[in-house]
Amino acid sequence: MVRLTQLIRSSLGYKYLTGLSGLGLGLFVIAHLLGNLTLFQKEGTAFNAYAEKLQALGPVLILMELGIVAVVVLHIWSTVQVTLSKRAARPIGYEVTQSKGGPSKNTAGSRYMIVSGTILLAFLVLHIIQFRFGPGVAEGYVTQLGGDEVRDLHRLVKEVFADPKWVAIYTAVMIFLGFHLRHGYWSMFQSLGLMNPRWSGPIYFGAKALAVLLSLGFIAIPIYLYMVFGGLI
Amino acid sequence: MKVTLRVWRQESKNTQGAFETHALDQVKPEMSFLEMLDVLNEQLIKAGKRAVEFESDCREGICGTCNMVINGQAHGPVRGATTCQLYLRSFQDGETITIEPFRAKAFPVIRDLVVDRTALDRIIMSGGYISVKTGPHADANANLVPKDLADRAMDAAACIGCGACVAACPNASASLFTSAKITQFSLLPQGQPERKSRVINMVNAMDKEMFGSCSNLGECEAACPKKISIQHIAIMKKEYLFAALSADYREGMGSSETAG
Numbered sequence A: 001m002v003r004l005t006q007l008i009r010s011s012l013g014y015k016y017l018t019g020l021s022g023l024g025l026g027l028f029v030i031a032h033l034l035g036n037l038t039l040f041q042k043e044g045t046a047f048n049a050y051a052e053k054l055q056a057l058g059p060v061l062i063l064m065e066l067g068i069v070a071v072v073v074l075h076i077w078s079t080v081q082v083t084l085s086k087r088a089a090r091p092i093g094y095e096v097t098q099s100k101g102g103p104s105k106n107t108a109g110s111r112y113m114i115v116s117g118t119i120l121l122a123f124l125v126l127h128i129i130q131f132r133f134g135p136g137v138a139e140g141y142v143t144q145l146g147g148d149e150v151r152d153l154h155r156l157v158k159e160v161f162a163d164p165k166w167v168a169i170y171t172a173v174m175i176f177l178g179f180h181l182r183h184g185y186w187s188m189f190q191s192l193g194l195m196n197p198r199w200s201g202p203i204y205f206g207a208k209a210l211a212v213l214l215s216l217g218f219i220a221i222p223i224y225l226y227m228v229f230g231g232l233i
Numbered sequence B: 001m002k003v004t005l006r007v008w009r010q011e012s013k014n015t016q017g018a019f020e021t022h023a024l025d026q027v028k029p030e031m032s033f034l035e036m037l038d039v040l041n042e043q044l045i046k047a048g049k050r051a052v053e054f055e056s057d058c059r060e061g062i063c064g065t066c067n068m069v070i071n072g073q074a075h076g077p078v079r080g081a082t083t084c085q086l087y088l089r090s091f092q093d094g095e096t097i098t099i100e101p102f103r104a105k106a107f108p109v110i111r112d113l114v115v116d117r118t119a120l121d122r123i124i125m126s127g128g129y130i131s132v133k134t135g136p137h138a139d140a141n142a143n144l145v146p147k148d149l150a151d152r153a154m155d156a157a158a159c160i161g162c163g164a165c166v167a168a169c170p171n172a173s174a175s176l177f178t179s180a181k182i183t184q185f186s187l188l189p190q191g192q193p194e195r196k197s198r199v200i201n202m203v204n205a206m207d208k209e210m211f212g213s214c215s216n217l218g219e220c221e222a223a224c225p226k227k228i229s230i231q232h233i234a235i236m237k238k239e240y241l242f243a244a245l246s247a248d249y250r251e252g253m254g255s256s257e258t259a260g
């Protein structure tokens, strides 16, 4: 067996790590949207109940959260390595560059994954501060749920998206998410060596469909909340 | 027809280079790109100047030496063709054409458009071979090879080692080249004895040459004059992972095989 450190530090090792961590994050994004679909219930009880269920996991939830943070760190580390290797591999660039099209997947979206990734990272920090560590029971965001007093996260979400500024910011970031996932979802199959002549077509198309669906799903939530609670519909 | 050429000129590896502009007003659409450069060089030599150095050998698209980046594309705008198989009819009358050498840390410029691609040879030396029996000729079809695998191996073996994949890759990665050289053997029965050591040693050699890492952009496949698919890169990744994790792989395997 090759020493594990040697495996990881090879140029392919970074790709396996990027693919694996990307797989974890890609699945998380799907789960997150599915959970957030409860926001389409106007009364907010479904969403609050969902949030409360997660909260009730206690230390397990914290462990899960730390796990996601670890996967994010791994994803950043491996992709930064790839980006650095790229700089070193071509110190003198071309005066003119142009994609040859055809089977090439070389687009602004795939070439600038590091940019969309950085935007998503900044957003992640903001998003966590805004909601995970936002005002809770202590600040009076309380609601009754089956006789218990629980955090009224729904009220917070509603208040945030009453502000068109936040609706615009979230929409913009979710477009970047879509581009990131478009290259990310199929890339992880390629990076993990799972592409083959038979399946590459469906995988490449499926990645696009999934990315568009997720991006639109996430965009729909703030817009829906803004319209409903802004009294537009 | 008339064209204006902006050609990269560089005296040697360690000197600064720059673009030089030359106008050619007596070229024909049926001329190949290299014939056009021959015309330019004749013009330069007659004027007592140094000719533009570029490489070529077969001029029929099979040797992979006629390497240059034309208007930002390795081997120019036509898919599935080397520079020698590119004709001026692919350009507009009066067009300005920018010609640059292949750019990568692993491909230092020797002069003008000529770069040193021995890094690719070193990758081959690290494992791009099979062991064969000595003695009398074996029968042609002694090894049974399924047709589909033979076809896929042949697709990989079409690689002429020009390095356009490296030149076109935004990361200057040699993954397409290296993977093709690995899969052309790993898919066939003849390639099995060194299957594990080959992929480990060739990937290590690729990394040692300071090629970039692959970002799955697929520009290599588009630029490859032999249209080799990035699916070979996926096979390489799978092969490397299995070899690296397999219990019976020992470090130094492969290198001792060559030492005998």
Ligand code: FES
Pocket (backbone or CB within 6 Å): B055, B056, B057, B058, B059, B060, B061, B062, B063, B064, B065, B066, B082, B083, B084, B085
């Ligand atoms: S000169 Fe041989 S491929 Fe162009």
